[in-house]
Amino acid sequence: MTLKAAIIGCGSIAQNRHLIEYRNNEETEITAVCDIVEERAAIAGQIYGAKTYTDYEDLLNKEEVDVVSVCLPNYLHAPVSIAALETGAHVLCEKPMATSSEEADRMIEAAEKSGKKLMIAHNQRFVKSHVKAREIIESGEIGKVYSFRTTFGHGGPEGWSADGADSWFFKKDEAFIGAMGDLGVHKADLIRYILGEEFTDVAGFVENNAKENITVDDNAVCMLRSESGILGTLTASWAYNTTEDNSTVIYGEKGMLRLEDDPDYSLVATFTNGDVVNYKLGKIQSNEEGGQTNTGVIDHFVESVLNDQTPLIDGYEGKKSLEIILGALQSGETREIQSLKKG
Missing domain, CATH: 3.40.50.720 (NAD(P)-binding Rossmann-like Domain)
Structure with missing residues (x-):
């Protein structure tokens, strides 16, 4: 069919x-x-x-x-x-x-x-390094996960959007949210997927401090706490003007995972016993390279x-990731930590 x-x-x-x-x-x-x-x-x-x-x-x-x-x-x-x-x-x-x-x-x-x-x-759930990292964490290879940092940033949509500097991405009435909606929600979904658990609290610093004449955020730094107590930061930016950064680092009891953070290896696993495992799993999709590879x-x-x-x-998964950035946005406005728990 x-x-x-x-x-x-x-x-x-x-x-x-x-x-x-x-x-x-x-x-x-x-x-x-x-x-x-x-x-x-x-x-x-x-x-x-x-x-x-x-x-x-x-x-x-x-x-x-x-x-x-x-x-x-x-x-x-x-x-x-x-x-x-x-x-x-x-x-x-x-x-x-x-x-x-x-x-x-x-x-x-x-x-x-x-x-x-x-x-x-x-x-991002279909990127090979991210799938492998989830498997490693699930297997217990790096032990209990303590913290993470995940980021997604580049110079902004004007470089690749069909409408350039006039893009809807920069207009609050059409985009609603800027770098956090464009890039931050990707990492919110990714870190939920890799860790295999939900987040309970978010604190966000969400600003427009890099671009002029836009009505949405272009820089955001968020702090997250998961249901098991994992702490981490999530950043989204349209002000990484030299190169795109789409990296994630996971810190665990027995080791550390660096995802899309090394020029040669898409995943580097470093263990407390001195072992280092380099995974060459293919490049992550990038706006810089035209993005012609299959996303899956x-x-x-x-x-x-x-x-x-x-x-x-599905819709339920999409909503959970959306609510993290909505919480971060609200936190940025109220200057208070936002609970992501329901009820």
């Missing part, structure tokens, strides 16, 4: 990830694309042999598609995902999942009501649909 795919939003993330990966997946055929910028939609339609639309409602009403990728500004993630689910399509939505917990709940409810899959495109996101989404399996990052 070949799945008919529609991509709503034909900006950079669609051009460099979704469109390419759907085309390369033998189980899918891109039949429709949509973008509010008519020329952008037309170019994508021509390249991929798809019908073009400038109105997503028009596309959903006229096209019978099996899967939809939502690659739009953050404030549109929930309404467009819900609309697609209600028409009977499975939905892959870009991160952050939504702009509030309430929106996320409505997305989850729409997926359950329709009986369709909802997946959030947190691609579309392949996993398609496999989940065809095999009727719950995606690795």
